Amino acid sequence: MPEPGSEFERIAALVSSLPRGEGVIVGPGDDAAVLRVRDGRDLVATTDTFVEGRHFRRDVLTPAETGARLAAANLSDLAAMAAEPRWALLSLVLPPSWTHAECMMLERACARALAADGAAIVGGNLAAGEGPFTATLTLLGEVERGMQWTRGGAKPGDLVAVTGAPGSAAAFLALALSGDPPSRSRAAHELAERVVAPPSRVRFARALARAGGVHAAIDISDGLAADLAHACTASGVGTRLLEAALPADGALETAARVLSNSGGQERGASPADDLTRLVLGASDDYELLLMFEPSKWSEYERLARECAVPLTHIGETTEGDARVLVTWRGTETVLDQPGWDHFARR
């Protein structure tokens, strides 16, 4: 932290107005933070960077919403490890086009979203820069030793389930950008809400971890199909999805229909195809994909209700090839073929 003058003190001032985290032995304002991991726990660490114009647009998201999404992106990584968030370091590169007030709104919203899951900002960095606004958040958490989930533990015959409504972020962005100028007012309130203020899955993940039976978990911020393929590869299993089982609520159905009509979709594709592509395709949703012991399903359903988390059973893992198959348009399709996803942005 090389600029402890006015810059660091600004973060320190912000942080001092928020609840100080537990286990903070030395907080913001020194060369480094000193933190106490509880006995019998391991440290869990993740980091995520948002670059303006690439990971968010100011004509679609407010600074506060961007701060909340930055927190959510990192919280989702910890949820996917069954970890409990504790401390964070926030580094910003600020171009002249950002006002002090906008920057504070982003920081504050990020800190608030972290605090809702028990994590406190304990350090950071602030630098002036000529390029796009860039924010890097490093989030530290704890997990009981040996209790972490990874992508690699699924077994053939596991059930596969996903939280939330994957595809929502892609649908929201596509609607906002479907006219000139971009406007989020084209997205229904229900759809916008889950994108601009993504709910945290940390509490639900911790409840499942206590219940036991999760063999593999992954955050689907690359999109459901892509991250499902990552988990299959890491676990050495395949997955058979049923198109009819994919979660898609009214808000997503409406979005797919509007995007279809506005010509944003593949020619000749039906609205149902477009909906499937939305749900499976590239989309920055901070939701969890879980592979688990089939006998646990009814208990997980109950925990999901208690945590108010939509949870959908979307398929089963299979022996052999780490392929993701979906019964789609009446035939089996392999999802990791190039070109299946015309939403792909990476």
Added chain:
Amino acid sequence: MPEPGSEFERIAALVSSLPRGEGVIVGPGDDAAVLRVRDGRDLVATTDTFVEGRHFRRDVLTPAETGARLAAANLSDLAAMAAEPRWALLSLVLPPSWTHAECMMLERACARALAADGAAIVGGNLAAGEGPFTATLTLLGEVERGMQWTRGGAKPGDLVAVTGAPGSAAAFLALALSGDPPSRSRAAHELAERVVAPPSRVRFARALARAGGVHAAIDISDGLAADLAHACTASGVGTRLLEAALPADGALETAARVLSNSGGQERGASPADDLTRLVLGASDDYELLLMFEPSKWSEYERLARECAVPLTHIGETTEGDARVLVTWRGTETVLDQPGWDHFARR
């Protein structure tokens, strides 16, 4: 870590070619890393961002040197807490102007400098961006519980000492930029070497911590006078420096003389004045300022020799006002007056 595709895998591939850190339960390639802090130790966390054009220039430093300096900036923060480096997360924002090879050289040099102090890269993030190259490193370490140094523990009557040759980074940069085009060949090899490959003070800090007696410590990456003032404020003590005691070797003396002659310095100032300004002024040197029990001096001198670390006793702390006084040009000057430092860049 939302982009685990080709981008994250590139870092993972790099990391797999380097020694895997100890205490790494889950390494790169999952949603987060899982790390084991040893019993009886606390976690120490710092982060630092380098933005091209602001914290480094490609016409003065190679990508590998920039990577080594990024590691050094963070290692220095941990040294200032008496902590032992263990794990790091590296996040890069890459503009098209950087080649893959340049990026790999930076990453590799950063990882190598970290490894030399026992730390391993366990995660990170890679994003494309249109702005300047930006690298954020978060470094995690450990310290025996209750053994960390802070800025705030100095007592009146402590000795004040500094490692290395503060001002070297400012002198190197001023020389490199003193003509058009910029060229580091204007700086003597000895001066350049300590800037492009900053030595780590971690081993020395750990040796001092074992010896005991350090009351306050701070990394002087803001410059000796500025960070001395930070430590004085945090500790509630003043410091009286003696100009004649300030460390300045032949390389710095030559640099001050050359810069004086080239008109880069204040009119009417003598070369000795310029040298003092260089040593005290803003300069990105990753050196330690220490305030400690006077009885420890001879032991610290011995440890410094053993660790091959230049260590200079530059003054004493005083009771009362948190002011930094220096006997300069024959009179006492208060260093935290605005305008004393015409090198100031922030």
